[in-house]
Amino acid sequence: MPSSNNPDWFNPDLPPEDFRSLGYHVVDMIADHLRRINDVRVFPESTADEVAAVFDEPVPDQGQDPRAVVNAFTEQILPHTTHLGSPRYFAFVNGSGTMMSILGDAMASALNMNTGGWKASPAATEIEKRTLAWLSELIGYAPEAGGILTSGGTMANVTAIATALRTTEHYDLMAHGLQDPQRTGHFRLYMSDHEGHVSIKRVVDLLNLGRETIRLVPSHPDFTMDAAALDRMIAEDKAQGDLPFCVVAQAGSINVGAIDPLDAIAHVCEQHGVWFHVDGACGAVGAMLPEKRALYKGLEKADSVTLDPHKWLYIAYECGCLLVRDPEKLHRAFSVTASYLQGILPTERTGFQFFERGPQMSRGFRALKLWMTIKHYGAEGYRQLLRQNNLCAAHLDTLVRASDDFEALHEPTLYIYSFRYAPPDYRTRAQRSDEDRAEVDAYLDVLNQRIADTIQATGFAFLMTTQIHGRTVLRLSICSHRTTLADIDAVFAKLRTLGEMLDREAALDNLTMA
Numbered sequence: 001m002p003s004s005n006n007p008d009w010f011n012p013d014l015p016p017e018d019f020r021s022l023g024y025h026v027v028d029m030i031a032d033h034l035r036r037i038n039d040v041r042v043f044p045e046s047t048a049d050e051v052a053a054v055f056d057e058p059v060p061d062q063g064q065d066p067r068a069v070v071n072a073f074t075e076q077i078l079p080h081t082t083h084l085g086s087p088r089y090f091a092f093v094n095g096s097g098t099m100m101s102i103l104g105d106a107m108a109s110a111l112n113m114n115t116g117g118w119k120a121s122p123a124a125t126e127i128e129k130r131t132l133a134w135l136s137e138l139i140g141y142a143p144e145a146g147g148i149l150t151s152g153g154t155m156a157n158v159t160a161i162a163t164a165l166r167t168t169e170h171y172d173l174m175a176h177g178l179q180d181p182q183r184t185g186h187f188r189l190y191m192s193d194h195e196g197h198v199s200i201k202r203v204v205d206l207l208n209l210g211r212e213t214i215r216l217v218p219s220h221p222d223f224t225m226d227a228a229a230l231d232r233m234i235a236e237d238k239a240q241g242d243l244p245f246c247v248v249a250q251a252g253s254i255n256v257g258a259i260d261p262l263d264a265i266a267h268v269c270e271q272h273g274v275w276f277h278v279d280g281a282c283g284a285v286g287a288m289l290p291e292k293r294a295l296y297k298g299l300e301k302a303d304s305v306t307l308d309p310h311k312w313l314y315i316a317y318e319c320g321c322l323l324v325r326d327p328e329k330l331h332r333a334f335s336v337t338a339s340y341l342q343g344i345l346p347t348e349r350t351g352f353q354f355f356e357r358g359p360q361m362s363r364g365f366r367a368l369k370l371w372m373t374i375k376h377y378g379a380e381g382y383r384q385l386l387r388q389n390n391l392c393a394a395h396l397d398t399l400v401r402a403s404d405d406f407e408a409l410h411e412p413t414l415y416i417y418s419f420r421y422a423p424p425d426y427r428t429r430a431q432r433s434d435e436d437r438a439e440v441d442a443y444l445d446v447l448n449q450r451i452a453d454t455i456q457a458t459g460f461a462f463l464m465t466t467q468i469h470g471r472t473v474l475r476l477s478i479c480s481h482r483t484t485l486a487d488i489d490a491v492f493a494k495l496r497t498l499g500e501m502l503d504r505e506a507a508l509d510n511l512t513m514a
């Protein structure tokens with residue numbers, strides 16, 4: 001140990017016994033937090049300025065006591081945390097975080113493997129490959145598929161659509177990018193008008209394709225894409241000399257959980273020679289359920305599928321995933337080389353390189369927490385959890401339809417459910433004339449937004465609004481592995497109480513229509 005001979009040498013590691021007791025203390029804090037997860041305030045009481053003030057401190061010049069450092073968890077962080085792990089957190093599409101994820105991330109960090117190249121991460125690379133193969137099998141996707149774990153669904157979509165673009169025939173985008181002087185016409189990408197996801201805008205921004213690349217395809221009343229309209233649009237664009245290169249279908253859409261007619265869309269894509277990408281960040285894993293499998297018919301024909309383990313597989317952030325039917329296309333799109341990246345002589349002690357399958361070079365050991373959770377629950381355990389979430393959404397739909405002060409807006413396909421607080425007086429008034437309807441809608445937009453804002457402030461539950469056909473409505477994304485039917489009953493009752501109260505207050509404020 002040459003460094004220990006020098007008394008001035010800074011030894012940055014803790015003595016082993018100190019590390020052990022500090023680690024036990026950290027586990028105790030985490031375990032105490034999880035024991036209370038059903039009862040915590042879901043959203044903190046603090047304002048944005050107050051939270052900023054808690055962490056407003058100068059850069060530490062001198063090192064601090066390690067125990068004081070980790071105690072920030074209970075003293076500074078927990079009181080200002082939104083608890084995505086709570087059974088009554090229903091915003092966006094945010095997974096709840098499995099216990100195995102917590103342990104998996106700690107173990108992955110302990111090894112500090114960089115899952116970019118095989119040599120730096122032999123076990124991590126093989127675990128990621130195995131996990132991808134499991135996911136592919138679980139959702140009934142191509143057995144020969146490859147893929148990569150990403151930071152999230154957005155980067156999975158970026159990776160898929162970059163691959164689609166590079167695979168577009170006629171143009172060697174590898175050499176010339178978008179600046180090929182031979183190219184004429186605009187690249188075109190298609191998604192549905194109501195439920196197409198905002199991350200696709202991010203993708204075309206990053207790829208510098210321009211927002212006009214996105215063509216919005218009309219959807220049916222059930223919010224699924226009209227495949228016949230898609231077919232016509234692609235044909236028209238081709239006739240104009242444009243370059244349709246990708247269709248993005250939804251498998252579980254963001255506002256209502258709709259699943260596009262994947263089989264019909266696959267057929268259109270095949271006819272036109274266009275890459276078929278399924279954005280299943282919300283819902284691809286629903287294909288694990290035999291009772292839902294028919295809705296996913298055609299998924300197996302997709303060129304690529306995004307799924308997001310940090311959403312409906314409840315894995316702790318971050319963990320997104322892209323599966324690609326022909327892994328060679330992914331490799332072609334992302335392979336780069338430099339002398340320092342590889343040895344010269346062939347050897348058995350090297351293998352698959354994830355840095356050649358996606359945008360990142362250095363990458364963490366994301367697969368471990370997912371691999372461990374799949375082992376812990378098993379496919380059957382996961383199916384049970386997915387079913388429980390779907391049951392909660394179906395139960396909420398039943399409550400809404402049985403109440404005259406709430407309005408159902410769609411069938412609950414999976415676990416995402418949007419609906420509106422709309423007392424009967426208002427609905428009767430809306431029938432009278434278009435003008436009345438417009439006034440009632442404008443009022444209910446404000447009322448539903450206030451209900452969401454107010455329930456957030458109570459800390460009892462956290463949900464947001466969204467827009468359905470331009471109207472502000474309540475939306476619950478029920479993708480916590482901890483949510484029960486009793487949570488849904490309690491939240492529904494609270495929404496009704498708040499709705500009545502806020503409507504009365506609005507009457508006092510003269511905001512009301514009545």
Ligand SMILES: *Cc1c(COP(=O)(O)O)cnc(C)c1O
Nearest residue numbers: 152153154155197199279281282
């Ligand atoms: C959440 C979501 C994304 C983006 O995924 P992130 O993990 O948030 O980056 C993309 N598409 C759909 C349908 C989503 O629900």
